[in-house]
Amino acid sequence: MPRLTVAITVDHDAISDSVRRGDSPVKFSHAEFGPRVGAKRILALLAARGVPTTWFVPGHTLTTFTDDTEVILAGGHELACHGWFHEDFAELSDEDAAAVLARSVEAVRAVTGAAPIGFRAPYWSLGPATLGLVEAAGFAYDSSLMANDYDLYRVRHGDRHSTADGTAWGREGSLVEVPVYWAMDDWPHFEPGPGRSGLAAPSSVLEIWTEELRYAHENAPGGLVMVTIHPECIGRGHRMAMLERFIDTAAALDGVAFERLDAVVSRWAGAHP
Numbered sequence: 320m321p322r323l324t325v326a327i328t329v330d331h332d333a334i335s336d337s338v339r340r341g342d343s344p345v346k347f348s349h350a351e352f353g354p355r356v357g358a359k360r361i362l363a364l365l366a367a368r369g370v371p372t373t374w375f376v377p378g379h380t381l382t383t384f385t386d387d388t389e390v391i392l393a394g395g396h397e398l399a400c401h402g403w404f405h406e407d408f409a410e411l412s413d414e415d416a417a418a419v420l421a422r423s424v425e426a427v428r429a430v431t432g433a434a435p436i437g438f439r440a441p442y443w444s445l446g447p448a449t450l451g452l453v454e455a456a457g458f459a460y461d462s463s464l465m466a467n468d469y470d471l472y473r474v475r476h477g478d479r480h481s482t483a484d485g486t487a488w489g490r491e492g493s494l495v496e497v498p499v500y501w502a503m504d505d506w507p508h509f510e511p512g513p514g515r516s517g518l519a520a521p522s523s524v525l526e527i528w529t530e531e532l533r534y535a536h537e538n539a540p541g542g543l544v545m546v547t548i549h550p551e552c553i554g555r556g557h558r559m560a561m562l563e564r565f566i567d568t569a570a571a572l573d574g575v576a577f578e579r580l581d582a583v584v585s586r587w588a589g590a591h592p
């Protein structure tokens with residue numbers, strides 16, 4: 320087992336969200352930068368460094384930007400699910416959520432020959448029943464929750480909380496959680512949004528990400544540091560330079576391995592039956 324595993328995960332949203340929302344031409348063009356420029360740069364960097372990664376790809380992106388899908392697979396990366404049109408699962412009925420999951424699984428199966436094992440909710444937004452549906456759809460892991468940082472855990476279903484009766488914990492199922500966190504995601508740092516300016520200096524984000532590397536390397540042996548990146552966001556040159564530095568800093572630490580999430584999850588699940 321590596322002393323520290325580093326997982327780079329890429330949410331290749333492209334224009335899926337803009338199609339669903341009917342965005343303006345400028346917003347569409349911001350999203351189009353992902354498949355047109357960003358994903359190509361990221362895939363070239365990963366190939367040059369020999370880094371395997373996991374790509375969470377909405378079905379619309381997978382079937383529209385098939386050139387990216389081919390390079391992702393040829394590069395030895397993992398394809399995982401991220402909705403079809405980047406839906407907010409908290410807003411979907413159970414029937415609609417199950418249908419989106421099933422359609423997404425089939426789209427991956429059509430290009431890889433096997434069902435995907437990973438799911439990440441767009442916006443990390445889940446309804447109370449979503450992860451039960453994800454588990455029922457056959458996924459082995461989710462990556463949308465935050466109850467740990469360097470270690471995986473099993474998702475509980477059916478937690479009940481009320482001010483009258485307090486908390487009754489639900490039961491763990493088979494679904495494994497690979498936890499996320501905002502500070503380890505490029506988007507909140509770099510993209511303008513409600514309540515934030517975005518457009519941070521890459522040096523400030525590099526400081527956060529490399530301090531996570533150093534802390535986990537020292538204090539969480541066998542742990543995982545995962546980052547989430549978006550081609551339309553990190554694909555700009557000054558941020559690509561930061562991603563290069565992050566990869567090189569990680570690679571220089573003793574006992575670090577870059578791994579796909581399916582490999583991380585399968586090792587963890589084997590040790591936690």
Ligand SMILES: [Zn+2]
Pocket residue numbers: 330331332401405441442
């Ligand atoms: Zn996304």
